[in-house]
Amino acid sequence: LAMLADSIKAAKKLKNEEQVTWKDIEVGGISTNPGSACQLQTGDWRSRRPTYDFSKCTKCALCQIYCPEGCIEQKEDCYFVADMYYCKGCGICSKECPTKVITMIEEKE
Amino acid sequence: VATRTGMEVSLAVSEAVKLANADVIAAYPITPQTHIVEHLAELVAQGELDAEYIPVESEHSALSACLGSSAAGARTFTATAGQGLELMHEVVYVASAMRLPIVMAVANRAVSSPLSVWGDHSDVMAVRDTGWIQIFVENGQEAIDQTICAFRMGEDRRVLLPVMVHLDGFHLSHMVEPMLFPDQAEVDAFLPPINYPLPLDPAKPVSMGDFAPPIVFTEAKWAQEINLEKSKEVILEVWHKFGERFGRNYKPVESYRCDDCDTLLMTMGSYSETAMMAIDKVREAGKKVGLLHLRLWRPFPYEELRQLAGKAKTIIVLDRAISMGMGGPVASEVRSALYPLEKKPKIVSFIGGLGGRDISPVDFETIINRGMEIAKTGSQREFEIFGVRE
Numbered sequence: 001l002a003m004l005a006d007s008i009k010a011a012k013k014l015k016n017e018e019q020v021t022w023k024d025i026e027v028g029g030i031s032t033n034p035g036s037a038c039q040l041q042t043g044d045w046r047s048r049r050p051t052y053d054f055s056k057c058t059k060c061a062l063c064q065i066y067c068p069e070g071c072i073e074q075k076e077d078c079y080f081v082a083d084m085y086y087c088k089g090c091g092i093c094s095k096e097c098p099t100k101v102i103t104m105i106e107e108k109e
Numbered sequence: 110v111a112t113r114t115g116m117e118v119s120l121a122v123s124e125a126v127k128l129a130n131a132d133v134i135a136a137y138p139i140t141p142q143t144h145i146v147e148h149l150a151e152l153v154a155q156g157e158l159d160a161e162y163i164p165v166e167s168e169h170s171a172l173s174a175c176l177g178s179s180a181a182g183a184r185t186f187t188a189t190a191g192q193g194l195e196l197m198h199e200v201v202y203v204a205s206a207m208r209l210p211i212v213m214a215v216a217n218r219a220v221s222s223p224l225s226v227w228g229d230h231s232d233v234m235a236v237r238d239t240g241w242i243q244i245f246v247e248n249g250q251e252a253i254d255q256t257i258c259a260f261r262m263g264e265d266r267r268v269l270l271p272v273m274v275h276l277d278g279f280h281l282s283h284m285v286e287p288m289l290f291p292d293q294a295e296v297d298a299f300l301p302p303i304n305y306p307l308p309l310d311p312a313k314p315v316s317m318g319d320f321a322p323p324i325v326f327t328e329a330k331w332a333q334e335i336n337l338e339k340s341k342e343v344i345l346e347v348w349h350k351f352g353e354r355f356g357r358n359y360k361p362v363e364s365y366r367c368d369d370c371d372t373l374l375m376t377m378g379s380y381s382e383t384a385m386m387a388i389d390k391v392r393e394a395g396k397k398v399g400l401l402h403l404r405l406w407r408p409f410p411y412e413e414l415r416q417l418a419g420k421a422k423t424i425i426v427l428d429r430a431i432s433m434g435m436g437g438p439v440a441s442e443v444r445s446a447l448y449p450l451e452k453k454p455k456i457v458s459f460i461g462g463l464g465g466r467d468i469s470p471v472d473f474e475t476i477i478n479r480g481m482e483i484a485k486t487g488s489q490r491e492f493e494i495f496g497v498r499e
Binding site: 024025 | 321328332335
């Protein structure tokens with residue numbers, strides 16, 4: 001894990017994609033920074049976003065387990081919240097939540 | 110000391126792979142496969158070659174297994190032909206784009222339909238644009254030599270590309286020829302052990318064959334193209350070193366009796382030796398005709414071709430495949446390579462030898478004479494098919 005964390009740090013120092021020239025491409029397009037995909041802001045695809053009513057939450061963690069993006073984290077107050085940098089707004093967490101904590105609303109920004 | 114032995118050329122290729130000390134061979138006995146992988150299976154089973162032999166369930170899997178083993182840093186070989194090459198088509202592109210130095214012998218054959226297992230260049234032309242180094246051999250000796258050279262070319266750190274060694278199906282692959290087999294010690298001295306720069310290694314994880322969005326795809330392809338173009342320097346260097354050690358010299362384009370020639374015949378593959386006999390005949394009859402033999406198909410040898418062919422007035426190109434709806438692929442590339450010259454030679458395009466049909470020395474004389482006639486009077490067609498019954 002420490003190694004992965006280092007790689008992620010290294011990946012974040014990589015050139016901006018728009019500045020990459022053909023000379024920067026590693027042999028065969030190999031990616032030598034494992035975890036560099038964490039740079040990709042997949043959240044900008046989103047058309048709906050999750051909202052939470054934590055008064056109903058039992059902290060069962062099903063939303064975290066079902067999230068296909070793996071972007072739901074347990075916060076210090078022990079509630080589970082999606083990271084909007086990565087959340088694609090698929091609504092699976094909302095569908096699976098047994099106590100209906102999560103409501104999807106239209107992304108308007 | 111090299112020993113001279115009579116052997117089927119397919120088996121000789123296997124022996125060359127053994128001399129090159131390949132680590133992994135993945136193959137599938139699709140029809141039409143050759144004796145190359147069959148004999149390699151024997152060599153591995155009998156303990157004569159210390160390699161992993163992976164019998165897979167299709168040609169697509171054969172090359173896929175090769176991707177994995179090459180990515181792990183193993184010296185990797187496979188062989189295919191005709192339909193088999195078509196079935197692995199998707200993976201052929203991947204091997205070169207991932208820069209994996211696999212060596213693959215291809216016994217060039219026709220592709221269905223009608224069903225044919227006989228030789229021509231149709232299978233090759235379908236993989237023309239896949240980014241592999243591609244070398245056409247002329248005879249059995251060259252099949253051995255180029256197989257050994259291919260490993261050194263592909264694995265060179267300045268190259269790191271897969272290499273196809275093309276040998277004409279049946280006309281070469283199934284012929285018994287006398288050939289010189291180099292000593293193991295000599296081959297070991299010529300061919301250093303493989304040392305792939307970024308092999309799969311759990312201690313140093315990398316991801317291969319990544320996703321490339323539009324913003325970097327063009328750059329990735331350009332990097333691949335530049336690398337393939339530059340590989341020619343290394344190819345020439347390897348042939349030079351091979352010549353120094355083994356006394357047999359190879360060039361991207363060979364010329365035979367080309368000095369002072371107005372007309373050149375051009376062939377690729379094993380027909381070149383037959384064509385030489387025809388050249389001798391027509392020269393005896395006082396016609397100034399020479400022969401060009403294209404060995405290096407990719408990267409395309411523009412420079413060498415322009416030097417050798419630039420002074421000719423007519424070049425008669427014999428293709429062994431049709432690009433349907435267009436014509437001869439070799440003729441078309443030769444024409445385009447010579448188009449920037451101020452004095453452009455006329456390119457006369459013939460297609461022949463399809464699906465294993467023989468072209469004899471006498472036939473080549475007919476092709477030369479008809480080609481010279483077309484150069485003078487023109488033809489109603491963009492190309493002619495030699496020997497077709499109308």
